[in-house]
Amino acid sequence: MIRTVDLRGKALSKAGYISQLPRASFNIDQALELIQPILQRVKNGSELDLIELAQEFDGIRPTAIRVPKADLDSALQKLDPKVRAALELSIGRIKKVHNDQVRSEKTTTLVEGATVSEKWIPVDRVGLYVPGGRAVYPSSVMMNVIPAQIAKVRSIAVASPPQKEFGGLPHPTILATCALLGVTEVYAVGGAQAIALFAYGMEGVCEKVDLVTGPGNIYVAAAKRALRGLIGIDSEAGPTEIAILADSTALPSDVAADLISQAEHDVIAAAILVTDSLHLAEKTADELKVRVAATKHSDRIRQALSGVQSAIVLVDDINQGIDVVNAYAAEHLEIQCSDARQVSTKIRNAGAVFIGRFTPVSLGDYSAGSNHVLPTGGCACHSSGLSVQSFLRGLHFIEYSQDAFSQIAETVVTLANAEDLPAHGEAMLVRFEKLL
Numbered sequence: 001m002i003r004t005v006d007l008r009g010k011a012l013s014k015a016g017y018i019s020q021l022p023r024a025s026f027n028i029d030q031a032l033e034l035i036q037p038i039l040q041r042v043k044n045g046s047e048l049d050l051i052e053l054a055q056e057f058d059g060i061r062p063t064a065i066r067v068p069k070a071d072l073d074s075a076l077q078k079l080d081p082k083v084r085a086a087l088e089l090s091i092g093r094i095k096k097v098h099n100d101q102v103r104s105e106k107t108t109t110l111v112e113g114a115t116v117s118e119k120w121i122p123v124d125r126v127g128l129y130v131p132g133g134r135a136v137y138p139s140s141v142m143m144n145v146i147p148a149q150i151a152k153v154r155s156i157a158v159a160s161p162p163q164k165e166f167g168g169l170p171h172p173t174i175l176a177t178c179a180l181l182g183v184t185e186v187y188a189v190g191g192a193q194a195i196a197l198f199a200y201g202m203e204g205v206c207e208k209v210d211l212v213t214g215p216g217n218i219y220v221a222a223a224k225r226a227l228r229g230l231i232g233i234d235s236e237a238g239p240t241e242i243a244i245l246a247d248s249t250a251l252p253s254d255v256a257a258d259l260i261s262q263a264e265h266d267v268i269a270a271a272i273l274v275t276d277s278l279h280l281a282e283k284t285a286d287e288l289k290v291r292v293a294a295t296k297h298s299d300r301i302r303q304a305l306s307g308v309q310s311a312i313v314l315v316d317d318i319n320q321g322i323d324v325v326n327a328y329a330a331e332h333l334e335i336q337c338s339d340a341r342q343v344s345t346k347i348r349n350a351g352a353v354f355i356g357r358f359t360p361v362s363l364g365d366y367s368a369g370s371n372h373v374l375p376t377g378g379c380a381c382h383s384s385g386l387s388v389q390s391f392l393r394g395l396h397f398i399e400y401s402q403d404a405f406s407q408i409a410e411t412v413v414t415l416a417n418a419e420d421l422p423a424h425g426e427a428m429l430v431r432f433e434k435l436l
Contacts, residue, residue: 001285001288001289001292001302001305001306002259002271002285002288002305002306002310002311002312003306003308003310003311003312004281004311004312004313004314005020005021005311005312005313005314006313006314007020007313007314007315007316007320007324008314008315008316009316011320014323014326014327015327017323017324017327017328018327018328018378020313021272021311021313021324021327021328022308022309023238023239023241023270023309023377023378024238024239024268024269024270024307024308024309025308026218026238026239026268028218028221028222028225028236031218031219031221031222032222032225032226034219034222035192035219035222035223035226036226038053038191038192038193038196038223039192039196039223039226039227041053041193042193042196042197042200042202043196043200045202046202046204046205047064047065047202047204047205050065050189050193050197050202050205051065053189053191053193054161054162054168054188054189054190057190057191057193058161058162058163058164058190059164060162060163060164060167060168061168062162062168062169062188063167063168064188065187065188065189065197065205065206066185066186066187066188066205066206067169067170067175067186067187067188069184071169071175072175072176072178072179072184072186073179075172075173075175075176075179076175076176076179076180078172078176079172079173079176083173084176084180086366086367087138087142087176087177087180088180089367090139090142090366090367091142091146091180091181093367093368093369094142094143094146094369094371095146095150096369097369097370097371098146098147098150098371098387098388099150101147101150101387101388101389102150102151102388103120103388103389103392103394104120105117105118105119105120106118110404111404111407112401112403112404113400113401113402113403113404114399114400114401114404114405114407114408115398115399115400116396116397116398117396117397117398117399118394118395118396118397119394119395119397120392120393120394120395121392121393121395122151122152122153122154122391122392122393123151123153123210123211123232123391123392123393124153124154124155124210125153125154125155125156125157125207125208125209125210125211126148126153126155126156126157126209126210126211126212126213126391127157127158127159127194127195127197127198127209127211127212127213127231128141128144128145128148128156128157128158128159128212128213128214129144129158129159129160129194129195129198129212129213129214129215129216129220130144130158130159130160130170130174130214131160131161131190131214131215131216131217131220132160132161132163132170132171132174132190133161133217135265136171136173136174137174138173138174138176138177139365139366139372140214140215140372140373141158141174141177141178141181141183142177142181143371143372143373143386144158144213144214144373144386145158145178145181145183146181147371147386147387147388147390147391148213148391149181149182150388151388151389151390151391151392153391155185155207155209156183156185157185157186157187157198157206157207157209158174158178158183158185158186158187159186159187159188159189159190159194159197159198160174160186160187160188160189160190161188161189161190161191161194162188162189162190168188169188170186170188187206191216191217191219191220191223192219192220192222192223194220194223195212195216195220195223195224195227195231196223196227198212198231199212199223199227199230199231200230209231210231210232211231211232211233211234211390211391212224212227212231212232212233212234213233213234213373213386213390213391214234214237214373215237215373216237218238220237221236221237221238222236224236234373234386234390235375235376235379235383237373237375237376238376238377239265239266239268239269239270239309239376239377240262240265240266240269240270240331240332240376241262241269241270241271241272241309241330241331241332241376241377242258242259242261242262242270242271242272242330242331242332242333242334242361243272243273243274243325243328243330243332243333243334243350244258244259244272244273244274244275244333244334244335244336245274245275245318245321245322245325245333245334245335245336245337245343246273246274246275246277246280246334246335246336246337247275247276247277247280247318247336247337247338248276248277248279248280249336249337249338250275250277250280250336250337250357251336251357252280252283252284252286252287253287253291254336254357254360255273255280255284255287255336256284256287256288256291257287257291257360258334258360258361258362259271259273259284259288259305259310260288260291260292260295260301260305261360261361261362262332262361263300263301263304263305263310264295264297264300264301264304265304266300266304267300267303267304267307268304268307268309269304269309269310270304270307270309270310270330271304271305271310272310272311272312272313272328272330273311273312273313274313274315274321274324274325275312275313275314275315275321276314276315276316276317276318276320276321278314281312281314284312285312288305292305318337318343322343322346322347325347325349325350326346326347326348326349327349328349328378329349329350329375329378329379329380329381330350330351330380331350331351331352331374331375331376331380332350332351332352332354332361332364332374333347333350333351333352333353333354334353334354334359334360334361335347335353335354335355335356336356336357340355340356341355341356348381349380349381350380351374351375351376351380351384351385352364352370352371352372352374352385370385371385371386371387372385373385373386374386402435405431406432409428409429409431409432412424412425412428413425413428413429416428
């Protein structure tokens with residue numbers, strides 16, 4: 001069901017390890033071509049175009065793109081009390097973690113009368129995308145909305161695909177979660193057209209946003225790429241992925257269940273075990289055969305685990321395993337080793353690191369308090385997961401007195417002339433013509 005990659009006896013470069021662990025291939029260039037007519041249609045169109053696009057792609061015509069507040073309130077009232085309690089507990093934990101991410105204003109005094117202050121200013125308006133389709137993601141509502149609210153973004157809109165079984169509304173659990181968090185601006189629109197609606201705005205329907213965040217399918221990723229610059233984006237999220245670094249102390253049942261948990265998302269999800277234990281590798285493969293057959297989405301999971309993007313990787317020792325997972329830069333990295341915490345100190349590249357047996361990725365997906373909107377496709381070597389910082393911009397406020405200006409003027413003129421930009425220097429010297 002899952003292939004084996006044997007790296008024992010091989011000391012490879014970062015690029016070498018990456019080449020041995022390919023990810024799922026999906027043609028974003030082709031997706032970019034396919035979505036161009038959609039983007040233009042939304043840019044130049046009306047609400048009717050959005051409704052017709054919903055009919056085309058979602059098989060339903062919403063009566064309106066904007067979800068009435070009454071439907072949000074109704075969804076919350078009808079929400080299973082047990083689900084509501086679970087959401088409220090998770091919201092509390094996510095808020096606690098993200099409240100500690102708030103940045104404070106700092107002022108640096110270079111000399112008397114010369115200060116540079118850095119202030120963190122939230123973006124004015126954000127569009128948060130919550131996917132639909134194979135699963136329901138109230139967790140993505142929490143992960144996007146909460147850091148934006150803590151960052152004090154003034155205007156927050158959510159978009160999620162309309163559902164046939166709910167009369168053209170997004171899934172009621174998504175609506176209920178929005179209501180629980182106090183979000184009242186929700187749109188029944190999905191895919192590339194949702195990103196276009198946020199990016200261009202539409203008179204009488206939706207105001208343009210400054211930033212779009214949230215995961216989605218390849219067409220959502222392609223729309224983010226196409227519209228980046230017109231809007232800011234968090235990332236072009238690709239298929240989900242899990243890597244597990246484990247030694248002989250890990251339980252095959254735990255490892256297999258965790259690989260399956262992420263393979264459940266999509267047929268192109270990636271699941272990788274990196275281990276120095278041949279026994280663990282063999283027993284995990286045995287566990288997968290039994291557990292995949294017994295779980296609900298077995299066909300989807302079997303496709304993901306048998307794809308080129310998934311593998312059991314054999315290494316000489318955990319140190320080589322660390323090199324492998326740092327090269328791979330997984331969205332989710334579990335460490336199931338006897339000294340998991342110590343091993344975690346050597347991890348540089350991962351979206352999030354889950355340490356020890358009782359910290360599975362599933363915990364982070366919902367209730368750990370961390371954010372589950374994370375970089376994929378190896379982007380964790382240069383990018384971070386969604387956070388309060390994602391919704392803030394650092395602005396410098398510079399103020400110099402006359403004395404402080406006088407002390408530095410000659411330096412600026414010298415550097416301006418060295419760059420052959422004499423007008424820069426003249427803008428300094430003109431101030432000496434009329435001193436107060």
